[in-house]
Amino acid sequence: MxxxxxxxxxxxxxxxxxxxxxxxxxxxxxxxxxxxxxxxxxxxxxxxxxxxxxxxxxxxxxxxxxxxxxxxxxxxxxxxxxxxxxxxxxxxxxxxxxxxxxxxxxxxxxxxxxxxxxxxxxxxxxxxxxxxxxxxxxxxxxxxxxxxxxxxxxxxxxxxxxxxxxxxxxxxxxxxxxxxxxxxxxxxxxxxxxxxxxxxxxxxxxxxxxxxxxxxxxxxxxxxNNELAYDKYYLMEDEPTAFNRLRNMMQSPDSHYLENGNSIFRSITDTTTRVTPNVIMVTIESFSADFMERFGNTGHITPVLDSIAKQGILFTNMYATGTRTVRGMEALTLAVPPTPGQSIVRRKKNENLYSIGHIFEQAGYESTFFYGGDGYFDNMNKYFGNNGYDITDRLRHKLVDDHITTTRTNIPDSAVQFENAWGVCDEDIYTAAIKSADEKYAAGKPFYDFVMTTSNHRPFTYPAGKIDIPSGTSREGAVKYTDYAIGQFLKKISTKPWYKNTVIIFVADHCASSAGKNEIEISKYHIPAILYNVPNVAPQEINVMCSQIDIYPTLLGMLHWTYNSKLYGRNVLEPGYQPRAMVSTYQKLGYLEPGKLLILSPQQKAECFSWNAAKNEQHAAPMDSALLKNSIATYQTAYSLFRNGGMAK
Incomplete structure (x- = not known):
């Protein structure tokens, strides 16, 4: 026609x-x-x-x-x-x-x-x-x-x-x-x-x-809609009511508030002698709990992590706050809930925050962020560099000025055995971290390192001849190489003089995927976390529901630190801890308690669900008023503190 x-x-x-x-x-x-x-x-x-x-x-x-x-x-x-x-x-x-x-x-x-x-x-x-x-x-x-x-x-x-x-x-x-x-x-x-x-x-x-x-x-x-204003789109309480509820939720026997009103600044006190090991946190790219045999995987692709999980302290019921690396970084550096829109790592006015690095800095530690790619990506260098971390990464954007206030070190070509779009392989980034640890130990400086891996990411490529799955063929291969590299890392550092006094944390930034039939598919936020080589603490499993934001408060509790805090994270082993986790997309803010999920959404919406963890089933449920108030108090105050400078040092 x-x-x-x-x-x-x-x-x-x-x-x-x-x-x-x-x-x-x-x-x-x-x-x-x-x-x-x-x-x-x-x-x-x-x-x-x-x-x-x-x-x-x-x-x-x-x-x-x-x-x-x-x-x-x-x-x-x-x-x-x-x-x-x-x-x-x-x-x-x-x-x-x-x-x-x-x-x-x-x-x-x-x-x-x-x-x-x-x-x-x-x-x-x-x-x-x-x-x-x-x-x-x-x-x-x-x-x-x-x-x-x-x-x-x-x-x-x-x-x-x-x-x-x-x-x-x-x-x-x-x-x-x-x-x-x-x-x-x-x-x-x-x-x-x-x-x-x-x-x-x-x-x-x-x-x-x-x-x-x-x-x-x-x-x-x-x-x-790159950033959403909580006070414009979400359910609200008046500020004093929200903060009062949050302060009551976060009150613990070992803490007291240092400020009144709209603040969570408090002192955490421990009367036992403090232990001060070095700390290396390995943040594993896109690592779901169900990759491990401990959580039901039958592919035998994580023999190293499954082994050290039995030798260390394994969190079996931990949830990531989001679905992106920068959201995991936010949780692991600031111990705060996710706020709608972009991660704080990507936002303006995110410098000089009261971070985990700041707490270690106050104790005399040197903090370094290690990344196998170019930290210009996702604003990582600017965020870490302006919050007290030195930077070691793979310099590509030579003309970019990140306006960082600390030292940036390039991983040289001579130290790279394999590299893909996202950066050097995991073995190479571990080599850089070991070299830095040797130098700091020789100088008599305690260290806290944040190591971000990249190998478990599409295109799933890694050095040939390391494992029995060809490079670039599958996610399973990338997971197995990631696990292999961890084994090589532990083997190398076990001979170092600083090893016995070093805690190694293995935790995922987020899961490998977030897809599911529900708005927030809770199972796709379940991540593994292992505290390894913690002095004077026996191997154990921590089975209570918790969040990425709880790792450092729990570790510092094990080490008997007295410190000031603006963290939302809690020591999950302390008496009176109430299990909960925060899980989010860019717009949906989920507040999870055992068997219950509440989701806050734009247009002042709130929905309540029952949740069967064993069957991974969610069903609409009558509104739980206490859960709703806890959710609003958590997310509203986090947004308010960042916007108004309450997260600053």
Missing amino acids: KSVKNRYAVLFGFGTVLLLLSFLVRTALLIWAFPQSGMHISDLPAIYLKGLVYDIGVALFFTIGYALYLLILPQRLNNTLFNRTFTYTGFFLATMILVFSFFAEFTFWGEYAGRFDFIAVDYLIYTYEVISNINQSYPLPLLIGGVLLFTAFVTWWLSRRGTFRSSFQSNTPFFKRLFTFAVLLGLMLLHIFLVNNTWAEKGKNRYAQELAKAGVYSFVSAYL
Whole structure:
């Protein structure tokens, strides 16, 4: 069927292609996700109807500029070489961007089981790491070639149908063009004011929510909502009531508050003689608890960690606060709950905070942050460098000024046996940490080190010949290499004179994935944590529910430290500890107690669920008023303290 001659024929042709391709992508993702999603056939109408609304919005945003161009283009120029060149070129580029985004959606879904979000926005910023990662993970020339060929095919197909000719040969009167433009503009404005990305999140099944969204729309939404003001979008108590409740929740026999009012600044007192070992914390990239045999894995991919878990202090019921490395870093350096939007590591005015490093600094320790990649990524160097840590990383952005106030050391080429998009392999970063420890010990300086690994990350590549799984083939291989490198690290440091007086912490930054049928899939926040070589403390398992933010208060309790604190974390072994954990996405703030979960969401929403840990099942439950008040007190005060400088030294 030939196109009707109309100046807007190409515009409507592009819109039709967009709607068709988006429908096919949504259907393919639905087929991919359906077996594990917990969705029902009754979910499909909402998925496709909401999806159509979002797709129409994307089509309008893509074409409104071209619609304005068609409105003002004089009729005498409509069939000129200029307009034909402009239209063909614009159509080809817009279609290429669209097709590439659809290809990217499949890779993003495979990693995160969701549409584009803040992670995708971050990836657009840090192009070196991301492009290198894509190039090492996928056959990039074939993908680019496929995108170009498919784009050329779509352009040829519409041209063959006469769509372009119909536009160029048309004689659409100005007032008809004005009416068409006004309708398109009006629909776009209605979409802006009446529809937002949270509309897709009103259902109970997270997969259904994500499938209803459109990738491009979600990307723009994430970009425009990089940080959410708690006091604007979430349920609130008046500040004194919230802080009073929090202070009561955090009160313990060994602490007393040093300030009144809206503060949690307090002194933690221990009368037993303090022990002051060195501390090396190994933060393991994307390491879910269920990788370990202790938590049910039968693949025998973590023999080292399973062994030291029996020799050290294993937290069996610990939960990460989020799903990204910077969120884990926030929890492990500040011991605070997650606040909506970006991690504090990525925010402005995040310098000179009352961090774990500051507590060690007050005790005379030297603190260093070790990272196998370039710490420019995710603002890590600026955050750690302006909070008292020296930096050792792999310098790539030589012209970037991170404005850090401490020393930055580059890992030289001579010290690198293997490197991929994210940085040097785990063995190499451990070598750098050992070298630093030797130097500090020789100088008589106690040390506290934060070591961030990278090998357990796509493209899952590592040095050849180390384990029996070929490099770059699977997540399991990366996990097994990660475990192998830990074994080599422990073997090397066991001969060092400083080893007997050094505690090593092994903890994940977050799990390998967060995908699940629920808004917050609790099992995908369950991480392992091991305190190893703690002096005068017998091997044991700590089975109470707790959070990443509780690691250091618990360790410092074992070491009998007296110190001042602005940490939300608790010593989970102290009398009166009430089990709880904070789990979050960028917008959803979960407060977890044994058998119960409360989720705070934008638009002042709160939902309560029962939770069966053994079956990993969540069910809607009547609102628990005490749980709601605890949740609000925790998250509201954390947001307030950071915003108002209450987390500063």
